[in-house]
Amino acid sequence: MPSNVSAIAIDAGGSTTLAVVVDINGSCEAVVRSGPGNPVTDANRAAANITDACAAALAASAHQPHMVVATVAGTLSRDFPELAESLATRALPTHLILESDLLSAYFSATAAPEGSVMVVGTGAVAGKVSGGRLVSLRDGLGWLLGDDGSGFWMGHRVARAVAADLDGRGPSTSLTPQVLEFFVDVPRRSGVRNKDLAALLTWSQSRTPVALAQLAILAARDAATDDVAHTICSEAAAHALATLDSLTQGDEGAVVLGGGVLDPSGPVGREVHARLGERARPVADGIAGAALMAVRELGGDADEATLARITRSLAQR
Amino acid sequence: MPSNVSAIAIDAGGSTTLAVVVDINGSCEAVVRSGPGNPVTDANRAAANITDACAAALAASAHQPHMVVATVAGTLSRDFPELAESLATRALPTHLILESDLLSAYFSATAAPEGSVMVVGTGAVAGKVSGGRLVSLRDGLGWLLGDDGSGFWMGHRVARAVAADLDGRGPSTSLTPQVLEFFVDVPRRSGVRNKDLAALLTWSQSRTPVALAQLAILAARDAATDDVAHTICSEAAAHALATLDSLTQGDEGAVVLGGGVLDPSGPVGREVHARLGERARPVADGIAGAALMAVRELGGDADEATLARITRSLAQR
Numbered sequence: 001m002p003s004n005v006s007a008i009a010i011d012a013g014g015s016t017t018l019a020v021v022v023d024i025n026g027s028c029e030a031v032v033r034s035g036p037g038n039p040v041t042d043a044n045r046a047a048a049n050i051t052d053a054c055a056a057a058l059a060a061s062a063h064q065p066h067m068v069v070a071t072v073a074g075t076l077s078r079d080f081p082e083l084a085e086s087l088a089t090r091a092l093p094t095h096l097i098l099e100s101d102l103l104s105a106y107f108s109a110t111a112a113p114e115g116s117v118m119v120v121g122t123g124a125v126a127g128k129v130s131g132g133r134l135v136s137l138r139d140g141l142g143w144l145l146g147d148d149g150s151g152f153w154m155g156h157r158v159a160r161a162v163a164a165d166l167d168g169r170g171p172s173t174s175l176t177p178q179v180l181e182f183f184v185d186v187p188r189r190s191g192v193r194n195k196d197l198a199a200l201l202t203w204s205q206s207r208t209p210v211a212l213a214q215l216a217i218l219a220a221r222d223a224a225t226d227d228v229a230h231t232i233c234s235e236a237a238a239h240a241l242a243t244l245d246s247l248t249q250g251d252e253g254a255v256v257l258g259g260g261v262l263d264p265s266g267p268v269g270r271e272v273h274a275r276l277g278e279r280a281r282p283v284a285d286g287i288a289g290a291a292l293m294a295v296r297e298l299g300g301d302a303d304e305a306t307l308a309r310i311t312r313s314l315a316q317r
Numbered sequence: 318m319p320s321n322v323s324a325i326a327i328d329a330g331g332s333t334t335l336a337v338v339v340d341i342n343g344s345c346e347a348v349v350r351s352g353p354g355n356p357v358t359d360a361n362r363a364a365a366n367i368t369d370a371c372a373a374a375l376a377a378s379a380h381q382p383h384m385v386v387a388t389v390a391g392t393l394s395r396d397f398p399e400l401a402e403s404l405a406t407r408a409l410p411t412h413l414i415l416e417s418d419l420l421s422a423y424f425s426a427t428a429a430p431e432g433s434v435m436v437v438g439t440g441a442v443a444g445k446v447s448g449g450r451l452v453s454l455r456d457g458l459g460w461l462l463g464d465d466g467s468g469f470w471m472g473h474r475v476a477r478a479v480a481a482d483l484d485g486r487g488p489s490t491s492l493t494p495q496v497l498e499f500f501v502d503v504p505r506r507s508g509v510r511n512k513d514l515a516a517l518l519t520w521s522q523s524r525t526p527v528a529l530a531q532l533a534i535l536a537a538r539d540a541a542t543d544d545v546a547h548t549i550c551s552e553a554a555a556h557a558l559a560t561l562d563s564l565t566q567g568d569e570g571a572v573v574l575g576g577g578v579l580d581p582s583g584p585v586g587r588e589v590h591a592r593l594g595e596r597a598r599p600v601a602d603g604i605a606g607a608a609l610m611a612v613r614e615l616g617g618d619a620d621e622a623t624l625a626r627i628t629r630s631l632a633q634r
Contacts, residue, residue: 137509138486144473144529145480145521156461163462169455169563192454201458209461209526246486 006063010070011286012037019053026309030060047082071104107289109281121259124150149239155215166197173228223267237271323380327387328603329354336370343626347377364399388421424606426598438576441467466556472532483514490545540584554588
């Protein structure tokens, strides 16, 4: 196929946006990185960062891509007009295709048109892929109503367990001295309440609830030695597996697993990978999948050979 | 004792503030009511409402009280300078004594200087009383880090259970159609996600998290007929009892129980009252206790006879 037909593929994440120019055969060039690209958190900032990544990828490429394939969080329930406007302002390609970042995570591990994917980072969401499209979702409902077993869920449990420990209502845990480190600079005041507990309250009230997700790492670190931390991690794994079970319902296809909590080197990811056995396919990010989806949109063969070519050419950059 | 020595007693609650003028013998007159008086939620509004109640009580009384004894939420961890300023501006008595509303709830049921009290409404907090003072606390840590078994805790469980039901991850529950009634006016959009679930998300994101406490009543209503509702109520009761146990540690004194969740006519209150037996003493509000504390501050006898006089004279108004 003529290799001068190309697109900009984008994987927009909560902390980093990745962009690459990919041709119809899956050759990638000009891998670039910009800031947070989650439109659910901040649509204008996400549009600006994705646009920056597109401009940088275009400037570094010999191709003249005419299309942008962007995989982002939350587009299934929300429009993202800010991005098309931002691309037009900078004279970038305005032929824009928006897809879910669940799908780019999925296609980063396999080109199979049927399977499942789960991403557990700050949030937790799973999706079923059929005919190469996302046909159903489970969870991804946010920290208040869902995200069972997510980084927020774990960090919230850590904070509540430490509060109960300091309050004399819960078991002593090694998480407590580690959480205290997070707010050593909050002044302690005397009162009827435990001073550290009062300081924990002050600290937690000074930030957005979802910031508690940063405490998840403490549970993962102490899972082998502390009962409270162990329970948090094993319940998080049970939640992830229950969410997957409700989606796949006995289907034996591949399950792509992404996000920091499901990393197989941590206790939650290890348990989930162990339960799924050979069906589990870990992915680090979604840029390869976004590139494969771009090849599909360009009319190329979005098969395993193309995915292998994408993965190889990304590894060289 | 000379009955012309008097004070304004205030019980400032999250939805209503009550005020009464009480003399040194416990005779009450001029019971008045104003709006929310919780300084933790909104200190300026609370100060204004408490001041309004003081002014109205003073205007309706033949006494010339020189002191204000106000029991409010959260003063143990926070100053409340707005109230003294507001009283001074209106030329009301500025001899102000602030106490915890846990103590006024306690003294509404008993004049005993030793005992325990728990109030479970939107939040959940318990305290130990010794020498007529609050000497230790459990929970009351707010919806994010604590309030185990509270109205928020129950309503949050209801919302998550309904979300899981609509998402195909959790058991079917009679709570679902009732929660749907809360947001019938949210437009339904088609998408990969269940339309009612998407509408529930939109609805919950349009208000403050603590507003989920309004769903607690649904769990109480269906506790006898729905497994999910039953579990929520029995776990709430278990949390309340665990919080009390950690505080009283085998001590067999009276336990005063206040707040809507612990009302003995509901499933959570019924279970907690049943477990505590004769030690349980229900209270509806804290105005009698605030009046008893005012008698104590005036130098009167804050004993059972005075409490009985306060209760009788309040009942006549």
